[in-house]
Amino acid sequence: MQFSEQVPDLFLLALPVASVAWTVTHEEVFSEVRSFCVEKSKGCKTVIQRKFFYLFTCEYCFSHYVALFFLIITKYHLLLSDWRGYLVAGFALVWTANIYMSLFGFIRVGMKKEKVDADIDELKLKEVKEGKV
Numbered sequence: 001m002q003f004s005e006q007v008p009d010l011f012l013l014a015l016p017v018a019s020v021a022w023t024v025t026h027e028e029v030f031s032e033v034r035s036f037c038v039e040k041s042k043g044c045k046t047v048i049q050r051k052f053f054y055l056f057t058c059e060y061c062f063s064h065y066v067a068l069f070f071l072i073i074t075k076y077h078l079l080l081s082d083w084r085g086y087l088v089a090g091f092a093l094v095w096t097a098n099i100y101m102s103l104f105g106f107i108r109v110g111m112k113k114e115k116v117d118a119d120i121d122e123l124k125l126k127e128v129k130e131g132k133v
Contacts, residue, residue: 006078010089014096017070021063022101024056059101060094067093 001009024030033056040053055061067090070076077085078092 001077003079006076009076010078010092010096013070013074013076014093014100017063017066017093018097018100018104020066021059021097022104025059025062060098063094063097063101064090067097 025034037053037056041050041057044050044053055065071086071090071093076089076093078089079085080088
């Protein structure tokens with residue numbers, strides 16, 4: 001596969017990696033599992049156990065394993081056609097997926113701020129209508 005074909009594939013393959021890593025580590029659907037893992041990552045006796053459970057709470061850490069999974073099922077490689085290509089692809093995939101997650105987090109924080117600002121404005125308007133101000 002030519003490099004010009006590999007780069008678009010990298011950006012496309014990073015999307016499901018970012019989506020899975022973000023969903024597992026941030027979204028409400030996995031909150032019980034995440035809470036369990038946070039508790040275990042702080043309370044287990046051995047360092048290996050604590051690090052294992054921490055993996056499911058950190059999107060950066062978890063994205064390495066998600067990227068590995070997607071590399072295995074797609075057989076995607078970057079620059080080189082041997083095992084080194086898989087290594088390069090793995091790190092490039094993690095890096096790209098984490099850029100996507102950072103952008104998503106930044107946009108999401110901005111949206112939450114706008115919602116809070118709108119809620120505050122609505123409360124102020126309601127108070128003015130009720131004559132409290």
